[in-house]
Amino acid sequence: MIIPVILAGGSGSRLWPLSRAKHPKQFHALVSAEPLLVDAARRVPASGAFMPPFVITNEENRFGVVAAFRNAKLACQGIVLEPEGRSTAPAAAVAAHLALERAGPDALILVMPSDHHIENPRACLDAVNAGRTAAQKGLLLTFGIKPTKPETGYGYVKTDRVADEAGAVLKVDRFVEKPDRETAQRFCADNHYFWNSGIFLFGARAYLDELARFEPAMVEASLAAVQNAATDLNFIRLADSFRDCPADSIDYAVMEKTKKAALVPLDAGWSDVGTWDALYDAAEKDERENATRGDVVLRNASRCYVRAESGLVAVSGVEDIVVVSTKDATLVARRTESGTVKEVVQHLAATRRNEAEQHTTVHRPWGSYETLHLSDRYQVKQIVVEPGAALSLQRHHHRAEHWIVVKGTARVTIDSEIKLLSENQSVYVPLGATHRLENPGLIPLTLIEVQSGPYLGEDDIVRLEDFYDRA
Known part of the structure; x- marks a missing residue:
């Protein structure tokens, strides 16, 4: 059996302002x-x-994973929570231990990033099936992309021969990390070189055996983290011993050292969509080579990427630029230099700007809320609670709240009183009152919340009981 393992812990800061630390790019369309x-x-x-996948992520993103799988009606074998990110090699080791538990000694794991784009999923599946026999025989497979341009931001893999028409598995000669432009141009002209896609297929036992040769401490720490993991809902919380794993990638820890590395060519329209320029390359374009999304008006513009997440964006008389507009931030950059957006995010984080961390819409395990207006002593939010979900039983020291239902049905607890509210009904939650909001209905509950008081911060929440095991 093949168990997919989806790595979903990245931040994607180069795609700011859409991707942010608390809602990164893998959760965006x-x-x-x-x-x-x-x-x-x-x-x-x-x-x-194939068995349902494991998803490996962190505490911050766990409910984003739940929401994504729930909304798509997809099965998930388990959501593994790392206490600390230690790169891809320890994550794959954890997945290998779990695969051996769930599927036995012959289990294969297919390790995939959560934030890449593949234009032709059928071709990707064909490549996986083409490599299955080699993986069953103990080879550790990576999937290689034929370079289309001299990309200096990617790792390269050199094979012992070029791919034949049958798509045979190729022996890996060596790995090369992020070459300079002249070297990358030479690699593009040589059919022995492939981009390293970051997708791997290997036997769980084979991977752990090779990892034990090069990083025995990683195998021991990851095994202890799995054996002592705690479970709640569909979460697998790795024990703190996971922090003892050396931080290293699959490439560095194993693939560059093992004699069992092999490559399967992958011709499926792959992109890591790591920058706005890469996303431009993957997008459909008009007759002037512009790519747009949302409410966009273009006049005399060429080779631009323009994305309007909120409101109208009009662009006129420019070439080769990126414009991305969200509700609280707008990026304008030269398209071919969009990789430098990461420096903007670093500046925002250093100056403690909230825009580096999260959007005006904040996702929670029960749904989401959006700040519509914030002023001195009052704040207005739109709250959406998913069917069957509930906020924690809580109270506030500094604010009172008014709730107005605009869609759906709300079950409201205020101290010892429980009442049902339907559309256009409202309720007042006094300062200090113990309260809870629930959605007993079959459709999302939407309400407007008006907070008033001298302090309106999110840390003014005393949780008395919570279905989602939050502090």
Whole structure:
């Protein structure tokens, strides 16, 4: 059996202002109509030779994963929570231990990033199936992309021969990390070189055996983290011993050292969509080579990427630029230099700007809220509670709240009183009152919340009981 393992812990800061630390790019619909994470999960069926996937992420993003899989009606074998990010090699080791538990000694794991785009999922699945026999024989497979330009931001893999028409598995000669432009141009002209896609297929036992040769401490710490993991809902919380894993990638820890590395050519329209320029390359374009999304008006513009997440964006008389507008931030950059956006995010973080961390819409395990207006002593929010979900039982020291239902049905607890509210009804929650908001209905509950008081921060919440195990 093949168990997909989706790595979903990245931040994607080069795609700011859409991707942010608390809602990164894998949870956004960047190319298709669904989030990148869902696109990744749909590439392999959860049937036949494939089991449902594991998703490896962190505490901050765990409910984003839940929401993505729930909304897409996809099965998930478990959501693994790392206490600290230690790169891809320890994550794959954890997945290998879990695969051996769930599927036995012959289990294969397919390690995939959650934030890449593949234009032809069928071709991707064909490549996985083409490599299955080699993986069953103990080879550790990476999937290689034929370079289309001298990209200096990617790793390269050199094979012992070029791919034949049958798509045979190729022996890896060596790995090369992020070459200079002249070297990258030479690699592009040589059919022995491929981009390293970051997708891997290997036997769980084979990977752990090779990892034990080069990084035995990583195998021991990851095994202890799995054996002592705690479970709640569909979460697998790794024990703190996971922090003892050396931080290293699959490439550095194993693939560059093992004699069992092999490559399967992958011709499926792959992109890591790591920058706005890469997203431009993956997008459909008009007759002037512009790519747009949202409410956009272009006049005398060429080779631009323009994305309007909120409101109208009009662009006139420019070439080769990126414009991305969200509700609270707008980016304008030269398209070919969009990789430097990461420096903007670093500046925002250093100056403690909230725009580096999260959007005006904040996602929670029960749904989301959006700040509509914030002023001295009062704040207005729109709150959406998913069917069957509930906020924690809580109270506030510094604010009172008014709730006005605009869609759906609310079950409201205020101290010892419980009442049902329907559309256009409202309720007042006094300062200091113990309260809870629930959605007992079958459709999302939407309400307007008006907070008033001398302090309106999110840390003015005393949780008395919570279905989602939050502090």
